[in-house]
Each structure stands twice: as C-alpha cells, then as structure tokens.
Amino acid sequence: MMEKKNGKAEVSVSQAADMEVLQQKINTYSDLLYRIAFLQLRNNQDAEDVVQETFYQFIKRKQEFATPEHEKAWLIKVTLNGCRKIWRSAWHRHMDAAPGEELPAGMEESAGSAMEEDILKKERNREIMEAVMKLPRRYREVIHLFYFQQMSIKEIGAVTKRKESTVTSQLTRGRELLKKNLKEEYRYE
Amino acid sequence: MNDFKDCYQSAVENMHMLGMKEIHIDASSCMDESRHSRWVIRQMRRTMTTAFSAACLLFVCGFGTVKAAEYIENVIKVNEWGFESADAATMARNEAGTAGPCIISEEVKLPQEDEAVPLEEFAAKEGTGHAEASVESGGSARVNEVAEMADVTEAEDVQKPAAWEEALPEMPLEEAGLEKQKAIQPEERLFEDGAKEGVSEQTREGEIEEITEMEVKNYISFEEFKKNEDIVFPQPLISTGTGGEDVNVTVCGDWAMARYDIDGKVIWVERTDYAKTTGHASSKVFPGGVCNERQYTTAQGYVYTLVDSVKETEEEQLQIHGAVTVGTYEAYIDFMGYTEEEAIQIIESIDLSEYE
Numbered sequence: 154m155m156e157k158k159n160g161k162a163e164v165s166v167s168q169a170a171d172m173e174v175l176q177q178k179i180n181t182y183s184d185l186l187y188r189i190a191f192l193q194l195r196n197n198q199d200a201e202d203v204v205q206e207t208f209y210q211f212i213k214r215k216q217e218f219a220t221p222e223h224e225k226a227w228l229i230k231v232t233l234n235g236c237r238k239i240w241r242s243a244w245h246r247h248m249d250a251a252p253g254e255e256l257p258a259g260m261e262e263s264a265g266s267a268m269e270e271d272i273l274k275k276e277r278n279r280e281i282m283e284a285v286m287k288l289p290r291r292y293r294e295v296i297h298l299f300y301f302q303q304m305s306i307k308e309i310g311a312v313t314k315r316k317e318s319t320v321t322s323q324l325t326r327g328r329e330l331l332k333k334n335l336k337e338e339y340r341y342e
Numbered sequence: 343m344n345d346f347k348d349c350y351q352s353a354v355e356n357m358h359m360l361g362m363k364e365i366h367i368d369a370s371s372c373m374d375e376s377r378h379s380r381w382v383i384r385q386m387r388r389t390m391t392t393a394f395s396a397a398c399l400l401f402v403c404g405f406g407t408v409k410a411a412e413y414i415e416n417v418i419k420v421n422e423w424g425f426e427s428a429d430a431a432t433m434a435r436n437e438a439g440t441a442g443p444c445i446i447s448e449e450v451k452l453p454q455e456d457e458a459v460p461l462e463e464f465a466a467k468e469g470t471g472h473a474e475a476s477v478e479s480g481g482s483a484r485v486n487e488v489a490e491m492a493d494v495t496e497a498e499d500v501q502k503p504a505a506w507e508e509a510l511p512e513m514p515l516e517e518a519g520l521e522k523q524k525a526i527q528p529e530e531r532l533f534e535d536g537a538k539e540g541v542s543e544q545t546r547e548g549e550i551e552e553i554t555e556m557e558v559k560n561y562i563s564f565e566e567f568k569k570n571e572d573i574v575f576p577q578p579l580i581s582t583g584t585g586g587e588d589v590n591v592t593v594c595g596d597w598a599m600a601r602y603d604i605d606g607k608v609i610w611v612e613r614t615d616y617a618k619t620t621g622h623a624s625s626k627v628f629p630g631g632v633c634n635e636r637q638y639t640t641a642q643g644y645v646y647t648l649v650d651s652v653k654e655t656e657e658e659q660l661q662i663h664g665a666v667t668v669g670t671y672e673a674y675i676d677f678m679g680y681t682e683e684e685a686i687q688i689i690e691s692i693d694l695s696e697y698e
Contacts, residue, residue, distance in 0.1 A: 171373075175369040175373070176368075179368075183365070188362070191357065205372045205377065205381075206378070206381050208372040209373065209377075212372070212373065238388075278349070278352055278353035279353075296350075297354070300350045
C-alpha cells in the first residue's frame with residue numbers, strides 16, 4: 154500500500170514539476186509567440202489556440218535543446234506551422250480580417266488628448282503595422298522575424314524551412330512593398 | 343530618416359492598437375487534453391471541408407466537360423431499315439422516350455398513281471450517270487432524295503408507281519419511332535443536257551414547314567471539286583486501270599457526296615459536318631431494309647458499322663453500306679457490285695484522320 158501510495162505521489166510530483174517548467178516557458182515566450190501568431194492570423198482566438206497548442210507540443214515531446222536560442226527557434230517554428238494550418242483552410246482565407254478594422258474606439262480619443270509627439274508616434278506605429286499586415290504572409294513572416302526577433306537570414310531559414318536565398322529575396326520584396334505602402338521613408342538596413 | 347527596425351519594434355510593442363489583447367496563458371490550460379482534442383478535431387474539419395470543396399469543384403468541372411464532349415459526339419446506330427444518327431444527347435433522349443409516330447421530312451410527297459415513274463425507267467430515260475443514288479434500283483433512299491424523285495417526275499408522262507414507291511407509305515420510319523428527319527434542302531440537279539430541274543418544296547399532307555434554301559453545287563470531276571471547294575473530304579484510292587471511272591461530287595452546305603461509277607459498279611462516299619449544329623438527328627434508309635450488321639476496325643483504329651441491303655432477288659447485286667463517326671463528322675460509304683473484300687480494301691484506303 155505504502156509503495157502504491159508512493160508511486161502515486163511520485164507521479165504527482167513529476168507532473169507538478171512539468172507544470173512548473175511549462176509555466177516558466179510560458180512566462181518567457183508566450184508574449185513573443187502570441188505576437189507572431191496574431192501578426193499572422195490577425196485574430197485573438199486563433200492566435201491563443203496556436204500558442205496553447207505550441208506549448209502542449211513542447212511539453213509532450215520533452216525535447217532537449219542545446220541552447221536557449223535553439224529552444225526559441227523551435228517554439229517559433231511550431232507556432233508558424235500552427236498558423237499555417239489555420240490559414241490554409243479556405244474558410245479562414247475568406248474570413249481574414251483587414252488591418253485597421255479592429256482599431257478600438259477609445260484610440261481616437263486618446264490620440265486627441267495626447268502630446269503631439271506621442272500622437273505622431275502612435276500614428277506612425279499604426280501606419281507601420283497596417284503596412285506590414287497588408288504584406289503577403291510569407292513576407293510578413295520574414296519581416297517580423299528579421300526586424301523584431303532580430304534573427305539572422307540563416308536562423309529565419311531554419312525556422313521557416315526555406316533556403317537562405319529564398320529568405321533574402323522575400324525580405325527584399327517585403328521591403329519594396331513597404332516602401333511603396335508607407336508614406337514616410339525609412340532606413341531598412 | 344528613421345530606422346525601420348526601431349520603428350517596427352515600437353509598433354509591435356503597441357500592437358494592441360490593432361486589437362491584440364493581453365493574454366495570460368496558464369500551464370494547466372495548455373495541458374488540457376480536451377482542449378487539444380478540440381484543436382485536432384477543428385483542424386480535421388477544416389481539412390475535410392477544403393478537400394470536399396475541391397472534390398465538388400473537380401466533379402462539377404469534370405462532369406461538365408464530359409457532358410460537353412458527349413453533346414458533341416455523334417452516334418450512329420443500325421435499325422431495320424438502315425442507319426440512324428444523332429448527337430449523343432439527342433440519341434439518349436430518343437432511346438429514353440417512347441416510340442411514337444415518326445414525322446418524315448416535309449420534302450416527301452407520296453406520288454399519285456399518275457405521277458409515279460418506275461425507278462429503272464427514270465434512270466434509263468435520263469441516261470446519265472449523274473442520277474442520285476436514291477432513284478436507282480437498289481440504291482439508298484434518303485428521305486430528301488425521295489422528295490427529289492417525286493418532284494422531278496411531275497413533268498413526266500408517268501405510269502403506275504414502282505414497287506419501291508408503293509412501299510413508301512409502308513416505310514416503317516414511323517414504326518421504328520425515328521425522329522423527324524433533318525430539314526431538307528431543295529436541290530438543283532444538273533442533267534446531261536444541261537437543263538436544271540428546280541425542285542419545289544413539298545410538304546406532307548397537313549404539314550407546313552419552312553426550309554432554308556442552300557446552294558447545291560455539283561461537280562462532274564474530282565479535280566473540278568478540289569479546285570472550287572476547300573472542305574475536308576478524304577476519298578478512297580480507287581484505280582481501275584481501265585480509265586472507265588466516272589466521278590460526280592455534290593456539295594450542299596455541310597454535306598458532301600462523291601459518286602464513283604466504275605465498270606458497272608458504284609461507290610458513294612458521303613460525309614456531313616455537324617460542327618456548327620447544336621443537335622441533330624437523321625436517318626439513312628435503304629429500301630428493302632438491311633441485314634448482317636457487323637463492325638470493321640480499320641488499320642487506323644476507326645470502327646465502321648457495316649450492313650448489307652436485303653436482296654429482294656438472288657440476281658440482285660450485293661450492296662454494302664458502311665457508317666463511321668469521327669470527331670464532328672459522320673461519314674458513309676455505299677458499295678454496289680463489290681465483294682466484301684473489295685469493299686474493305688477501299689474502306690482502308692480512306693484516311694479518316696483528316697476528320698480529326
């Protein structure tokens with residue numbers, strides 16, 4: 154009896170440890186992964202589902218990573234794959250919402266009452282996000298990983314399973330489209 | 343000039359402006375097996391919906407393509423009296439429908455007692471090799487050709503109708519439940535003396551129909567035909583070595599016929615192009631009926647349907663009739679006085695691939 158009870162106790166302890174490890178990973182990476190997923194799917198519910206599923210895969214596979222960078226790259230890869238599964242469905246393609254439509258009503262009021270610099274900054278941020286959201290998904294992916302995650306071409310290639318030359322050309326085309334869509338000129342290198 | 347990287351990072355940090363909400367994911371919610379199952383099921387549903395939509399689209403497109411192809415495809419069948427042909431859709435409808443009274447073309451006017459002329463007498467009177475096949479004994483009797491016979495004899499000193507004309511009222515087109523014949527074009531026939539015989543439109547009693555007049559062109563040699571016409575009409579390679587052949591080609595719209603008179607034997611090669619029609623149904627009737635239906639596949643892979651005319655007497659010459667459909671064309675060939683082997687040889691010499 155005591156042995157059985159000890160067996161059950163051991164399982165509980167193991168599960169608790171897993172949960173604790175998982176929670177740490179969630180605290181570290183959830184924001185990052187959620188932004189990536191939202192940028193791809195433009196939908197809170199789907200983005201949350203994808204992130205939860207990513208962490209589910211993470212704990213189920215119990216994969217060992219050499220470095221935290223490898224771990225981060227793996228999580229980003231799984232998140233992007235999860236996003237692809239959703240946007241590949243014809244239903245989702247037709248249900249894709251355009252950027253700017255989800256702008257909260259209070260935004261305009263706060264813009265009206267903020268300092269001029271703040272207003273300009275917010276307007277620029279909005280313009281940039283709208284321009285990036287308008288990009289085709291494969292360019293949007295690369296732009297985000299390069300400029301926000303600050304990943305190298307090689308790392309982006311590993312995560313997205315594309316050749317480096319493909320990533321480079323997609324980055325170049327993404328920049329060209331952004332230059333066309335953005336009123337302000339930016340330095341992209 | 344601002345650095346895009348800095349601006350973009352700032353924009354992403356403030357992505358809530360695009361509706362992104364702050365989330366707090368709990369480890370227990372991630373580990374929830376039921377949530378995972380719902381995710382898997384949702385993915386499967388999406389995949390199945392996409393696959394089903396694609397399958398439906400393929401089915402509709404494929405079905406439409408097949409139906410369109412069937413619509414164009416011509417079908418030739420053999421009945422008791424000869425050949426009946428139609429596009430696939432019309433043929434299917436005919437077969438599905440019940441056999442009802444057949445409406446023979448308006449061109450057929452059953453000759454009265456004092457108007458009719460025996461076939462043989464008529465042919466002899468004209469003394470030409472240009473008479474239409476229908477007016478010769480044992481020749482094929484297309485409905486339109488019967489009409490010509492009736493009209494031409496108006497001016498003649500006619501006698502009692504010949505046996506085949508008497509058979510006309512009994513012509514079992516009605517019994518066979520054939521569809522109405524295709525519209526008949528009034529034809530002009532050029533006789534040896536150069537006189538043209540106009541053919542007036544005749545209608546069966548009680549029927550009134552409009553007929554569109556089409557130009558009929560008659561050529562007394564194949565060279566003359568080739569010089570003046572540019573239509574697809576492959577011919578058999580016939581050489582007698584005696585120089586005793588006589589060729590006459592008639593063209594009327596999409597229909598053309600060539601007749602070869604060689605040493606007392608006759609070959610008719612005929613074809614109709616249905617490319618411009620949206621549906622058709624026609625028949626080729628041989629007085630006395632047909633028998634011995636068989637198929638013959640040429641070296642090129644085309645399949646002819648062959649029949650023999652029923653001989654009324656033993657002395658009668660063997661008549662073999664062949665029909666084949668290639669692309670939008672229907673082609674017929676009729677032999678009089680040829681053996682089966684000779685007919686096959688001549689059939690093989692026709693290059694039907696020209697119709698493709």
